[in-house]
Amino acid sequence: MSRFNEYFLMKTEDVIDYVRDKLNIFPDNAQLSCVEIGDGNLNYVFRVEDVETNKSIIVKQAGVTARISDEFKLSPDRNRIETEVLILQGELAPGLVPQVILLDNTMSCCVMEDLRDYTIMRQALISHEVFPKFADHITTFLANTLLLTSDVVMDHKEKKKLVVNYINPELCEISEDLVYTEPFNDINNRNELFEANKSWIIENIYKDDALRLEAAKLKFEFMTNTESLIHGDLHTGSIFINKESTKVIDPEFAFYGPMGYDIGNVIANLIFAWVNADATINDEHKKAEYKDWLEKTIISVIDLFSNKFLDLWKINVNDKLAKENGFDRWYLNRVIQDTAGVAGLELSRRIIGLAKVKDITSIEDINKRVKAERICLSVAKDYIKNRSDFREGNDFIQALNNAERLFK
């Protein structure tokens, strides 16, 4: 009997045995190596490699507590959700997620394609690399996975089955607390304020009652709007990228939620790259050039998404009333408003809350980090409070440029 018939947390030696036991992709006499390469918060990621041929695969296993803190106890069911979502997204947006080789619900583990020729996008952006195809790739991913899993396109009964299959209470709770609640509240939170910005944040965020009221509205939208099967954690650390290709990974936070949540996360994390470039590139020409590429990318993410969304809608719309003239535009406008709101939430929580981003924390100069954080938080307030004014990519950049001028 296989020793993998009951869940346990694997070490590297176990993973080699596991791969030999479950799969037939390496020769019997191959010498296999295994290293743990995970740097996320929740899972263990192993690379298994044939030492001779360098052929490799990834084994990802879910633990029962988050790595970031034992306080988060999590059901390993998230591995099933993640892997099933990867398979579905692979069908809806071919080539834009890694290929799944095995799903094992007993071991809460999956085996997938190794993306060795890719880097994590956040790291690449901090190194100020450009990816001319990114906006095109990510908007195809967004439009396809979001619209094609919605009631606009799907049979409504089939869609309700997916709502049930991807209900994700524990990981949603993390987002509800860390994204929507704690960053705007000075009580019972796990926030970690950058010392030099502490009083500014208390004054400009914690004391802004109107901002908290808008966050409350967006939180209930997040908890109650079963619009699409969203990725749920689509920051630049969940994207593998190179010049030619983009792969979205780690959809363990996936559930039926508002479309704008995914798009807003992409926008906010591009803005983190923007303030990082602003703070860390010394050559003014190179700085302007890189910021310009990021701004164009942000504009393209919104505008290409909108175009692809409307095109896909025309071809795929099935709901009889959704075919009504003007409904597609009305629907898209609402998605873009949500996008602005969520971008503002992500910008806030990564600076105020528990889970930071390296784009900000790697800025060594205190004054420059203070400025970077204040730009992000000022844009965030604009996005959240005035979200109904946001329609096009350019609106998002104007808000960013307005905030930049405040702290010249």
Place this chain on the structure above:
Amino acid sequence: MSRFNEYFLMKTEDVIDYVRDKLNIFPDNAQLSCVEIGDGNLNYVFRVEDVETNKSIIVKQAGVTARISDEFKLSPDRNRIETEVLILQGELAPGLVPQVILLDNTMSCCVMEDLRDYTIMRQALISHEVFPKFADHITTFLANTLLLTSDVVMDHKEKKKLVVNYINPELCEISEDLVYTEPFNDINNRNELFEANKSWIIENIYKDDALRLEAAKLKFEFMTNTESLIHGDLHTGSIFINKESTKVIDPEFAFYGPMGYDIGNVIANLIFAWVNADATINDEHKKAEYKDWLEKTIISVIDLFSNKFLDLWKINVNDKLAKENGFDRWYLNRVIQDTAGVAGLELSRRIIGLAKVKDITSIEDINKRVKAERICLSVAKDYIKNRSDFREGNDFIQALNNAERLFK
């Protein structure tokens, strides 16, 4: 072995055996009678009575097709949903639903309290009876069952479990088609227009593109907003009533949907009673008096609901952000807007669509029925298109009085 270990559709003799087999509430030697008294669309309702003592109970069994048409094939899982919801609503709103004695998922059947001292409210309103306590009772039912099952009050993870438990794809599809889609579309529908109103409806409803666009928005709200565990079919045929007491029955359409759906159904069906009274009471003084009571009741349903909702909120709110100053009012306003929209949908579909109400169909005078239908449809258009203007009970009555003046 009991012959009730596998599902079959019971006849009256079977039901007597069933009650003896499953329950110990009648003496062994009691002589039991059984009659089928169901007049709904989907189920079989039996009264089992001890001939000597007149003690009685109700046995309700779900069939596999709707009684109204074999075209609707329905999973008998709706019996589980209905009964579990009755039990939960009985805890949240004590005394306002019938008491459940037995839930049997094998036979898709439940046994419950017999409400012999009650009449179906629709019938009583057509007989122009008044129920001074109705508004108080129904608003307690609405505020308690809706707010206490929402994310405002419930633990968010527990609430998500209820969303899954009460997913109800088949019965939701009936509402999506019959309430939201078909009444506003002249293609592929099962609508049945009253001949004398046919051209008026084609002109004023089918040709109103803006109306259909608003119906589309409301339809997607219905399909995606998992706000509260709603009854889902709260018309006056789902209410048993007498002077002292009100019991809401038949929650087989229950699922997590928008609060306004239930409240809007109550309002629309009171308006059906109003146009019925307008058309059928000959004594002008009595007519005015009865319409006045109905108008006051409609106002009270909105305003008492609002007061109870805000009071309950204060005591029970658990979500940290929902405690934010002003959020309760903002939330309530949205519920009342939804209420107006749904009231308009119900007013439309009962006149245009497949499932009629007796309040309208029992009006014998053709001209009076024409007028009654036009008042309802004019109010409906106002409620749907201008729903964001509706705040208080009085707003709902003003719209009704405006429509009345149009057809003086």
